[in-house]
Amino acid sequence: MTLKINNITKRFGQSVAVDQLSLEIPSGEMFGMLGANGAGKTTTFRMMLGLLEPTEGEMTWKGEKIDYSRTNVIGYLPEERGLYPKLKVRDQLIYLGRLKGMHKKDIITEMQMWLERFKVTDYETKRIEELSKGNQQKIQFIASVIHRPELLILDEPFSGLDPVNAELLKEAVIDLKKKGTTIVFSSHRMDHVEELCEHLCILRHGTPVVKGELREIKRSFRNKFIVIEGERSFETLKNLPGVKKFQQKQGGVRLQVEDEEVAKVIFAEVAKSGYVRRFEVEEPSLQDIFIEKVGTAYA
Ligand SMILES: Nc1ncnc2c1ncn2[C@@H]1O[C@H](COP(=O)(O)OP(=O)(O)OP(=O)(O)O)[C@@H](O)[C@H]1O
Numbered sequence: 001m002t003l004k005i006n007n008i009t010k011r012f013g014q015s016v017a018v019d020q021l022s023l024e025i026p027s028g029e030m031f032g033m034l035g036a037n038g039a040g041k042t043t044t045f046r047m048m049l050g051l052l053e054p055t056e057g058e059m060t061w062k063g064e065k066i067d068y069s070r071t072n073v074i075g076y077l078p079e080e081r082g083l084y085p086k087l088k089v090r091d092q093l094i095y096l097g098r099l100k101g102m103h104k105k106d107i108i109t110e111m112q113m114w115l116e117r118f119k120v121t122d123y124e125t126k127r128i129e130e131l132s133k134g135n136q137q138k139i140q141f142i143a144s145v146i147h148r149p150e151l152l153i154l155d156e157p158f159s160g161l162d163p164v165n166a167e168l169l170k171e172a173v174i175d176l177k178k179k180g181t182t183i184v185f186s187s188h189r190m191d192h193v194e195e196l197c198e199h200l201c202i203l204r205h206g207t208p209v210v211k212g213e214l215r216e217i218k219r220s221f222r223n224k225f226i227v228i229e230g231e232r233s234f235e236t237l238k239n240l241p242g243v244k245k246f247q248q249k250q251g252g253v254r255l256q257v258e259d260e261e262v263a264k265v266i267f268a269e270v271a272k273s274g275y276v277r278r279f280e281v282e283e284p285s286l287q288d289i290f291i292e293k294v295g296t297a298y299a
Contacts, residue, residue: 002027002182003048003151008057010043010206017043019206020057025184025199030177032193032214033186034286035203036294041186042079044203045153048184049076061151072100075149079156079186081140085129089115089139092128093146100147107146114142118168133160141169145176152176154185158192170196190286200286202293209293214286221284221292223260228252230276237266252278256288 003025010018018040025031033041046052048059050067059066061073083092090111097107115121118138128136137160145152157173158166173196177183187193193200194214201211210217228234229252237255238246242262247254257263263281270276 002062003184004060005044005048006057006059008044008047008054008059010040010047010052011055017206018047018054018203021203021206021208022057023201023208023211025182027182028177028180029199030173030183030185030197032197032200033184033203034188034190034193034200034290035186039203039294040206041203042155043206045076045155045184045186048151048153049074072147073150075144075147075152077141077144077152077154077157079159081136083128083136083140083143086127088125088127089131090124092139093143096143097146102147110146110148111142114146117172118142118165134162134165137161138165138169141172145172148181150180150182152181152183154183156187157185158187158189166192190290194286202290204294210289217289218283218286221289223263223281224256224258225282225284225288226255226257226263226266227278227280227282228255228266228270228276229278232273234270237269240266240269252276254282256292 005021005023005025008018008021009016021040021044033044035041043052047054048066087095093111094104094107097110098104111124112121115124120135120138123131123135123139128139131139141157144154154173157169161169170192173183173185185196197214199213200217201208203209227249234253237243237253240262242258242265243255244258245256255266257266260281267279270279
């Protein structure tokens with residue numbers, strides 16, 4: 001285990017932003033940090049970076065307490081983008097790379113590799129303010145990885161990117177992981193988290209309500225979602241005991257039930273009234289799990 005978060009609490013005055021959080025993030029893993037707005041993700045990241053001091057508890061990276069002097073091994077893409085609008089892309093990246101202790105020659109080599117990869121080589125001599133929001137985002141990402149950090153923290157990396165660029169960034173992140181980088185990222189896009197992470201944590205009011213391996217988490221929610229399709233109304237199922245949610249969908253309904261026993265009763269009930277095109281107990285999506293645990297619908 002490389003990143004260890006040990007019973008961390010962060011208070012701002014009377015309010016608790018992070019509440020006794022413990023996590024272990026294995027080396028070379030991609031870890032998803034989820035939670036509603038204000039759940040404590042950014043505060044946790046800032047403590048990981050040594051930018052904020054926990055009120056209680058500590059975090060260690062490879063067995064050593066994290067402090068700001070160790071940030072050369074850490075890369076950070078902040079949620080509030082922090083580039084200097086008037087600086088040219090090249091000067092900006094050289095400046096930030098120098099702060100990480102790199103030689104100018106190496107910065108330029110890395111920068112050109114990344115600009116090419118993101119299909120923005122023309123922007124090297126443009127000022128940041130001349131770039132679209134999505135392209136600024138790519139430059140900010142390059143700034144966070146230019147020094148080849150061991151631990152990469154990405155706060156909402158996909159926000160503001162169109163689908164093609166989100167895909168480019170996703171591939172870049174997967175490649176970095178393959179090369180051994182430990183990556184922690186937050187996202188409100190459940191599909192991205194589902195695609196990229198083996199482990200994750202869902203925070204609610206600074207406390208994890210779900211944490212662990214994605215596969216295991218999904219397993220523990222199994223047998224709870226049923227899709228039924230057919231040319232008739234399924235309204236009567238709505239009031240059966242154990243049905244927690246009833247949603248109309250294209251060609252049928254999707255139900256959330258308490259457990260597999262309820263699923264069996266529903267199956268018998270549906271079969272009584274004749275033919276259906278589809279009856280399936282579905283694996284829950286991360287979106288389903290998030291909504292159940294956090295109680296807020298997400299886009
Ligand atoms: N510097 C600060 N001073 C006071 N309160 C703060 C400070 N930073 C964060 N908070 C509070 O801590 C809580 C957690 O905020 P945080 O930014 O960590 O949430 P988040 O999960 O990153 O949310 P979002 O998804 O909206 O980015 C919020 O209630 C916020 O108002």
